Amino acid sequence: GQQLNQSPQSMFIQEGEDVSMNCTSSSIFNTWLWYKQEPGEGPVLLIALYKAGELTSNGRLTAQFGITRKDSFLNISASIPSDVGIYFCAGSNFGNEKLTFGTGTRLTIIP
Amino acid sequence: EAGVAQSPRYKIIEKRQSVAFWCNPISGHATLYWYQQILGQGPKLLIQFQNNGVVDDSQLPKDRFSAERLKGVDSTLKIQPAKLEDSAVYLCASSSKTGANTGELFFGEGSRLTVL
Numbered sequence: 001g002q003q004l005n006q007s008p009q010s011m012f013i014q015e016g017e018d019v020s021m022n023c024t025s026s027s028i029f030n031t032w033l034w035y036k037q038e039p040g041e042g043p044v045l046l047i048a049l050y051k052a053g054e055l056t057s058n059g060r061l062t063a064q065f066g067i068t069r070k071d072s073f074l075n076i077s078a079s080i081p082s083d084v085g086i087y088f089c090a091g092s093n094f095g096n097e098k099l100t101f102g103t104g105t106r107l108t109i110i111p
Numbered sequence: 112e113a114g115v116a117q118s119p120r121y122k123i124i125e126k127r128q129s130v131a132f133w134c135n136p137i138s139g140h141a142t143l144y145w146y147q148q149i150l151g152q153g154p155k156l157l158i159q160f161q162n163n164g165v166v167d168d169s170q171l172p173k174d175r176f177s178a179e180r181l182k183g184v185d186s187t188l189k190i191q192p193a194k195l196e197d198s199a200v201y202l203c204a205s206s207s208k209t210g211a212n213t214g215e216l217f218f219g220e221g222s223r224l225t226v227l
Contacts, residue, residue, distance in 0.1 A: 004153075033215075042115070042202050042218025043154065088153050098144075098167055099216060101153030 029091030115219035129191035136205030
């Protein structure tokens, strides 16, 4: 099955730094979502985007739905230790709740 | 509100043996999913149920995997016989009808399978 490509694959940053990651697809999606997964847990929804060009914030997180509908971006400002985890993008289309997940970006915060 | 419950959390079996995983979705959630997550990868959909009917099982290896949701509530995923490449975390997720098209899935903690 198709998977979305995320970059970077991993990030090592210091606490307080801003983080940017992106996700690209070869096909169009009508909905883009960003999930976070911590060790031993299932993914948890962070942000959902429903309209091309949409910019949505959730606290220190900001995500954008790309104009082409084939990409999305996630930014985290002023990172804190609890931001550690794997961030997955996911796409879906109207009338079908099936999600296609990205390959993930692993975020590590260096003390 | 109780979350998605899965069991067992961990299972170790030898190849060619069988295994079953159980999932109880959030109460009232009509849609239930089983995802396979291999180490270092994103989750991959195996099967999607709407109530007790299968919506999508196109990526389920039907020669060895089976799943059912007989009463439209809890679900069981079975693997028989298991292969080494089936080692993965099996995630169950559910979503509500009111959340249709939002893409908001609620995931359980997963069942980690190791095949030796």
